[in-house]
Amino acid sequence: MLKEWGRCLLFFLVLTVITGLAYPLAVTGLAQLIFPRQANGSLVAQDGQVVGSRLIGQEFTSPYYFQGRPSASDYDAMDSGGPNYAPSSRALEQAVKQHYQALARENPGLTPQKTPLDLITDSASGLDPHISPQAALLQVPRIARARAVPEQEIVELVKRHIHPRWLGLYGEPRVNVLELNLALDRHFGRPAGGVNRHQVQVHRP
Structure with missing residues (x-):
């Protein structure tokens, strides 16, 4: 049971890093690099x-x-x-x-x-x-x-x-x-x- 909870927690943390940190930073960085004027409003x-x-x-x-x-x-x-x-x-x-x-x-x-x-x-x-x-x-x-x-x-x-x-x-x-x-x-x-x-x-x- 604890092993399953550990896997769920690890899965949650990995998805949080990918979708909540890595992806937004990558999109923001690309936008600033390729379309800086539009990205800034x-x-x-x-x-x-x-x-x-x-x-x-x-x-x-x-x-x-x-x-x-x-x-x-x-x-x-x-x-x-x-x-x-x-x-x-x-x-x-x-x-x-x-x-x-x-x-x-x-x-x-x-x-x-x-x-x-x-x-x-x-x-x-x-x-x-x-x-x-x-x-x-x-x-x-x-x-x-x-x-x-x-x-x-x-x-x-x-x-x-x-x-x-x-x-x-x-x-x-x-x-x-x-x-x-x-x-x-x-x-x-x-x-x-x-x-x-x-x-x-x-x-x-």
């Missing part, structure tokens, strides 16, 4: 200070910047998730209307037919860092007015930041909102006023 720095992650969306409310997708979790990485409304839900219909009305106030001339769905619907995670090229281009007139720069220059900036489908097949063309907003500041300079707490900085819960 794909962080984005500006002037030596971390301002966000390429993988986690954050809120931008200033008229000088592109806005991302609505978030049911208020862009809180500790509370990731979507509203999970059914397509027939009245709550979903009401939420979409509210998102559209807010978007229309900030972007005059907008119509429902011209509105990309990703700007008026929550992402499944609440942390989507990307929007469609159409969603970015829709916001160009507002940003051009706020920054007093030609629209075409911002359009060209958007085009340079479009990520294509992976291998030309998978996913959809997309634009990373944080990267695009940082490019705005690099290209046109930081606005002298109207800065709020959501302007190009990490959103913390």
Whole structure:
């Protein structure tokens, strides 16, 4: 009986070392060696200070910047998730209307037919860092007015930041909102006023 218990204990200890120590260390080491940027959170720095992650969306409310997708979790990485409304839900219909009305106030001339769905619907995670090229281009007139720069220059900036489908097949063309907003500041300079707490900085819960 004691011999059997000894074998069980030894088996438990060996598996603990392999799966709880050796395997995590090996995976972490390989990740740091092969994909160091991704393994450390794909962080984005500006002037030596971390301002966000390429993988986690954050809120931008200033008229000088592109806005991302609505978030049911208020862009809180500790509370990731979507509203999970059914397509027939009245709550979903009401939420979409509210998102559209807010978007229309900030972007005059907008119509429902011209509105990309990703700007008026929550992402499944609440942390989507990307929007469609159409969603970015829709916001160009507002940003051009706020920054007093030609629209075409911002359009060209958007085009340079479009990520294509992976291998030309998978996913959809997309634009990373944080990267695009940082490019705005690099290209046109930081606005002298109207800065709020959501302007190009990490959103913390």
